[in-house]
Amino acid sequence: MLTTDFFTPVVDDPFDWGRIAAANALSDVWAMGGEPLVAVNLLSWPRDRIPFELAAEVLRGGAEVCAAAGCHLAGGHSVDDPEPKYGLAVTGLADPARLLRNDAGVAGAPLTLTKPLGLGILNNRHKTTGEVFPDAIDTMTSLNGDASRAALALGLGCATDVTGFGLLGHLHKLCRASRVTALLDAAAVPYLAEARPSLLAGFVPGGSRRNLDWVRPHVEAHVDDEELLLLADAQTSGGLLVVGELPGHPVIGELVAEVPGTTVIVR
DSSP, X not given: OEEEEEESOSXXXXXXXXXXXXXXXXXHHHTTXXXXXXXXXXXXXXXXXXXXXXXXXXXXXXXXXXXXXXXXEEXXXXXEOSSOEEEEEEEEEOOTTSOOBSSOOOTTOEEXXXXXXXXXXXXXXXXXXXOOOHHHHHHHHSXXXXXXXXXXXXXXXXXXXXXXXXXXXXXHHHHHHHXXXXXXXXXXXXXXXXXXXXXXXXXXXXXXXXXXXXXXXGEEESSOHHHHHHHTOOOSSOOEEEESOOTTSOEEEEEEEOBTTBSEEEO
């Protein structure tokens, strides 16, 4: 399997940005039940405005995460660009008979989420105020490899990672592809400590609002819009949403038989 992912800085610290971008790119492989084998750096850098010493820190962060993942980092490519961007192109290996697919959900199965939500809101607050949230950085740099391998070891076959479309968006796509509906228990969904206060203070990124606008026609909601915005928050290097129960991670709902026109029911 092959995947590519890169983005502009989500935090001010270049080393942390490198770690977050690398973890996010590698997650695409784990989300399908594969193991990353080799990656190459993708770097865009405004050479006339930002010192190359900071680019070196970004690359150092990416290299550290690849080493922790057991993925060989084989060089890469850089271009002069007005806006800095960094990520990886990753090649991974998976057993075709033991994949994690997003179209294999079945009614009656529980839903497990492996990382708390709120990363988009906290990243937006960080960009606006300069405040640093160590728990958000720890979450974004935590690797999804262990969760992926645990799911495969339990014989599970359906999962997706929770990234830019938010939990509601990725769950909607999983349910649509699997022809099922999800019953989501909003009270069971974990959040980073400052996520809800930051939402109430107005630090909601535009991407999260667009996520909710996009998925709303397919959601039957029994909670208010603030709760829905948290559930639709655009994540960076988020966790895995697994169809099945993974010990040590919260169950946040279940899949049921398809309800025409509705893919997610939030209670």
